[in-house]
Amino acid sequence: xxxxxxxxxxxxxLAWIVALLIFFxxxxxxxxxxxxxxxxxxxxxxxxxxxxxxxxxxxxxxGSGYWHYxxxxxxxxxxxxxxxxxxxxxxxxxxxxxxxxxxxxxLVWMVSTKFIPAVGVLIPIYLVYSAVGLLDNALGLTLLxxxxxxxxxxxxxxxxxxxxxxxxxEAADIDGAxxxxxxxxxxxxxxxxGLASTGLLALILAWNESFWSITMTDHDAxxxxxxIASFKSAEGLYWAKMSAASVLAIAPIIVLxxxxxxxxxxxxxxxxxx
Amino acid sequence: MKAISRTAPSAEATGARSxxxxxxxxxxxAVIFLLIWMLVPLAMTIYYSFQQYNLLMPMYNGFAGLNxxxxxxxxxxxxKSLANTLIIVAxxxxxxxxxxxxxxxxxxxxxVGRGVARTLAVAPFFVMPVVTGxxxxxxxxxxxxxxxxxxxxxxxxxxxxxLAHYPMLSVIIMITWExxxxxxxxxxxxxxxxxxxxxxxxKLDGASAWQEFQHIVIPHLGQVLYVVVMLESIFxxxxxxxxxxxxxxxPGTATTNLPYYIFQTVFQQNDxxxxxxxxxxxVILANIFAIMLIRFIAGNLNAGAAR
Numbered sequence: 001x002x003x004x005x006x007x008x009x010x011x012x013x014l015a016w017i018v019a020l021l022i023f024f025x026x027x028x029x030x031x032x033x034x035x036x037x038x039x040x041x042x043x044x045x046x047x048x049x050x051x052x053x054x055x056x057x058x059x060x061x062x063g064s065g066y067w068h069y070x071x072x073x074x075x076x077x078x079x080x081x082x083x084x085x086x087x088x089x090x091x092x093x094x095x096x097x098x099x100x101x102x103x104x105x106x107l108v109w110m111v112s113t114k115f116i117p118a119v120g121v122l123i124p125i126y127l128v129y130s131a132v133g134l135l136d137n138a139l140g141l142t143l144l145x146x147x148x149x150x151x152x153x154x155x156x157x158x159x160x161x162x163x164x165x166x167x168x169x170e171a172a173d174i175d176g177a178x179x180x181x182x183x184x185x186x187x188x189x190x191x192x193x194g195l196a197s198t199g200l201l202a203l204i205l206a207w208n209e210s211f212w213s214i215t216m217t218d219h220d221a222x223x224x225x226x227x228i229a230s231f232k233s234a235e236g237l238y239w240a241k242m243s244a245a246s247v248l249a250i251a252p253i254i255v256l257x258x259x260x261x262x263x264x265x266x267x268x269x270x271x272x273x274x
Numbered sequence: 275m276k277a278i279s280r281t282a283p284s285a286e287a288t289g290a291r292s293x294x295x296x297x298x299x300x301x302x303x304a305v306i307f308l309l310i311w312m313l314v315p316l317a318m319t320i321y322y323s324f325q326q327y328n329l330l331m332p333m334y335n336g337f338a339g340l341n342x343x344x345x346x347x348x349x350x351x352x353x354k355s356l357a358n359t360l361i362i363v364a365x366x367x368x369x370x371x372x373x374x375x376x377x378x379x380x381x382x383x384x385x386v387g388r389g390v391a392r393t394l395a396v397a398p399f400f401v402m403p404v405v406t407g408x409x410x411x412x413x414x415x416x417x418x419x420x421x422x423x424x425x426x427x428x429x430x431x432x433x434x435x436x437l438a439h440y441p442m443l444s445v446i447i448m449i450t451w452e453x454x455x456x457x458x459x460x461x462x463x464x465x466x467x468x469x470x471x472x473x474x475x476x477k478l479d480g481a482s483a484w485q486e487f488q489h490i491v492i493p494h495l496g497q498v499l500y501v502v503v504m505l506e507s508i509f510x511x512x513x514x515x516x517x518x519x520x521x522x523x524x525p526g527t528a529t530t531n532l533p534y535y536i537f538q539t540v541f542q543q544n545d546x547x548x549x550x551x552x553x554x555x556x557v558i559l560a561n562i563f564a565i566m567l568i569r570f571i572a573g574n575l576n577a578g579a580a581r
Binding site for chain 2: 008011014018023026028041043044087088090095098100104110116121122125128143147150151204207214215224229231232242243246249250253254256257258265268271273
């Protein structure tokens with residue numbers, strides 16, 4: 001008993017050490033964000049310093065462009081999630097409650113499009129976008145995020161719909177409700193929590209996306225990912241500012257992520273792990 | 275219960291036809307959207323891969339047969355990028371899965387503040403890859419101002435210029451930092467669905483911790499491990515942001531992987547034909563893993579339906 005309590009204690013301490021080590025780079029980023037530029041860029045790192053909001057002020061200042069990129073991130077993430085849900089809900093509803101012999105195939109086919117690497121479709125999309133004026137365009141980027149997330153959204157909404165007892169839907173059908181009435185009056189209210197966490201997952205994935213934003217946008221529709229990537233060659237000069245901008249970009253997502261860990265697993269593994 | 279309801283209700287055949295039409299209409303938007311955004315471009319990539327097509331030299335454009343593929347196969351950089359891609363996938367897989375499993379077992383125990391510790395440990399997965407690249411490049415790997423250089427000096431060692439001298443290792447470290455939390459998260463979820471009574475029974479039978487791990491935990495986690503390996507492989511094959519923000523594929527071609535090679539061929543050499551041929555290679559590579567994974571998901575789907 002005593003020895004097992006001891007080993008439990010050791011394991012607990014070990015787990016905490018590992019957790020802190022893994023988290024450390026984020027903590028270091030956070031600390032750097034509260035330093036002055038001089039303190040951020042020193043040969044001997046300053047662990048103790050008087051925190052300042054200076055870098056956040058410069059990062060958010062007029063002319064830094066931060067709000068422009070943040071707005072694009074919010075716009076593309078929210079719009080792609082809304083469009084994704086609008087496309088996915090009817091499809092998932094039909095597949096979950098009115099399946100036919102092709103349903104399984106269609107669902108698996110939709111999921112499988114998630115595994116086409118982005119570089120496999122990059123070139124035609126880039127050429128078509130530049131031909132029709134969707135390059136560096138918020139709508140163009142939004143639709144790409146939608147396509148990227150749609151398989152996951154369809155899958156998750158489908159799995160949440162499947163959790164709804166079929167009797168309820170059948171009862172509504174027998175009562176003479178049309179398919180659409182059943183969807184809006186019966187199914188959607190019941191699946192609302194599931195839809196919310198699906199939306200949250202799609203938001204996180206779109207917000208963190210960088211391949212499409214880097215290749216398809218330059219300034220007008222550029223997101224925070226593109227803005228932060230532009231610091232890649234800023235040798236030393238702007239570390240504190242870069243850290244502040246990064247903290248602002250990742251903090252909301254880390255917080256949301258902590259609340260959606262389970263949904264994340266469910267969605268990204270396509271239900272193989274719940 | 276669900277198995278019954280999933281077979282078409284033949285007794286209600288009256289409304290069946292209009293039902294079928296409505297459900298087709300409901301599914302059409304999502305299906306058409308994915309066709310336009312994923313399958314049409316994929317077909318176009320295949321078409322381009324057989325074309326001589328350089329944006330800077332439009333006068334030479336035309337059918338190229340297998341020429342692009344021949345050029346690709348003769349290009350040392352392509353082979354290097356293929357090798358780099360596989361090294362990144364293999365190394366990151368081994369490390370993230372082993373570490374993830376060890377951490378999942380560790381975090382599956384009860385200890386003070388477990389929730390908080392677990393939350394800290396999974397946080398890197400939610401950091402956007404661009405930020406990951408910059409944190410590591412500037413604040414940790416930097417040969418003069420990085421924390422690792424300072425640590426080395428404290429220990430009386432010569433600071434290492436990580437990205438210049440160990441570029442591949444550096445990229446793998448960054449990817450591992452981001453994805454070990456994912457493996458941990460998924461495997462921990464898997465562990466928590468392990469039936470308590472099985473472990474109790476094994477303990478009563480006098481099984482050692484190792485036997486318990488070997489005969490109960492691993493078989494139970496088998497499926498979960500399979501999914502983690504497949505998913506991570508597909509994601510690692512397409513690693514981009516970490517390389518783009520740190521090494522830029524270098525030094526030389528030391529960390530140029532397939533996505534980065536394609537990116538450079540399109541945006542620096544403007545060679546659509548050759549980039550498309552390389553993209554087909556990337557799709558084939560991803561498919562090797564995707565087919566196995568999709569088969570698994572489809573199997574799971576039917577198992578779920580029969581439940």
